[in-house]
Amino acid sequence: MPSLNDIRSTFLDYFRRNGHQVVDSSPLVPRNDPTLMFTNSGMVQFKNLFTGVERRDYVRATTAQKCVRAGGKHNDLDNVGYTARHHTFFEMLGNFSFGDYFKSDAIPFAWELLTKDFAIPKDKLLVTVYHTDDEAAGIWKKVAGLPDERIIRIPTDDNFWRMGPTGPCGPCTEIFFDHGDHIWGGPPGSKDEDGDRFIEIWNLVFMQNEQMPDGSLRVLDMQSIDTGMGLERIGALLQGKHDNYDTDLMRSLIEASANATSTDPDGPGKVHHRVIADHLRSTSFLIADGVMPSNEGRGYVLRRIMRRAMPMPTSWARRTR
Numbered sequence: 353m354p355s356l357n358d359i360r361s362t363f364l365d366y367f368r369r370n371g372h373q374v375v376d377s378s379p380l381v382p383r384n385d386p387t388l389m390f391t392n393s394g395m396v397q398f399k400n401l402f403t404g405v406e407r408r409d410y411v412r413a414t415t416a417q418k419c420v421r422a423g424g425k426h427n428d429l430d431n432v433g434y435t436a437r438h439h440t441f442f443e444m445l446g447n448f449s450f451g452d453y454f455k456s457d458a459i460p461f462a463w464e465l466l467t468k469d470f471a472i473p474k475d476k477l478l479v480t481v482y483h484t485d486d487e488a489a490g491i492w493k494k495v496a497g498l499p500d501e502r503i504i505r506i507p508t509d510d511n512f513w514r515m516g517p518t519g520p521c522g523p524c525t526e527i528f529f530d531h532g533d534h535i536w537g538g539p540p541g542s543k544d545e546d547g548d549r550f551i552e553i554w555n556l557v558f559m560q561n562e563q564m565p566d567g568s569l570r571v572l573d574m575q576s577i578d579t580g581m582g583l584e585r586i587g588a589l590l591q592g593k594h595d596n597y598d599t600d601l602m603r604s605l606i607e608a609s610a611n612a613t614s615t616d617p618d619g620p621g622k623v624h625h626r627v628i629a630d631h632l633r634s635t636s637f638l639i640a641d642g643v644m645p646s647n648e649g650r651g652y653v654l655r656r657i658m659r660r661a662m663p664m665p666t667s668w669a670r671r672t673r
């Protein structure tokens with residue numbers, strides 16, 4: 353069974369072999385970007401490359417980016433502990449093209465990695481595309497041989513990815529894994545899509561627009577690629593689990609929490625152990641990246657995360673609210 357560390361290496365090595373520069377994760381506090389509270393996806397450190405404001409000496413990159421989704425447009429704080437797949441802190445695996453390759457290479461890259469290197473059975477995979485994106489649908493048909501019913505057209509923002517209220521954005525294609533009809537849930541776009549049967553594992557964004565502060569959508573000068581795959585989510589799949597919190601890295605934190613409190617990791621305190629495991633990660637990485645608990649902004653979000661994970665006397669909790 354591959355560990356999350358093995359899976360991260362397989363992903364980065366695959367894209368390195370395919371001409372991508374392996375770039376370090378950027379800090380959780382975005383540099384020079386007051387529009388974002390925390391780095392919420394792999395593309396944040398490359399925002400100015402997509403808009404053409406900045407150039408570097410590479411046009412293809414791959415990263416394992418630390419992300420926090422606990423404030424702003426992407427906020428998962430209140431779901432943590434209760435669901436199988438929400439985290440405040442997670443790692444996002446991604447590959448990026450800055451005006452280099454576009455859809456006709458990004459889709460085959462993803463398909464090859466999933467079905468060859470990760471050996472995921474092809475008949476378990478299905479995809480969504482933005483409803484007007486005939487080109488992406490055609491590439492999926494040709495490259496993966498997917499029948500029309502496994503290329504689902506979605507007319508909503510679920511298939512138009514935005515970093516935040518402003519910034520680079522574009523239509524996207526999402527890859528889903530079908531866990532089988534013994535698990536409740538419907539395909540993406542159906543009324544039962546929130547069930548656990550069909551799980552999104554990878555999002556490929558075709559960066560071609562910029563959302564402007566006045567609400568308009570600018571067409572970018574170059575067409576680029578931004579993808580995001582949650583390490584914990586693909587890890588659960590490749591480790592034969594249905595719950596991200598059962599993967600090796602999360603499980604070791606849950607067991608440490610259970611040991612420290614002499615309780616059963618899967619007993620009545622199960623939700624608490626999961627919250628502690630998740631919030632320990634976001635708290636540690638936020639503090640390491642220079643955020644301190646405070647009454648406003650990023651520091652306030654950090655304080656909220658810490659308070660959710662730490663038991664404290666009621667009187668003190670009231671005073672610090």
Ligand code: GLY
Nearest residue numbers: 393395555579580
């Ligand atoms: N930037 C792509 C994603 O977060 O899904």
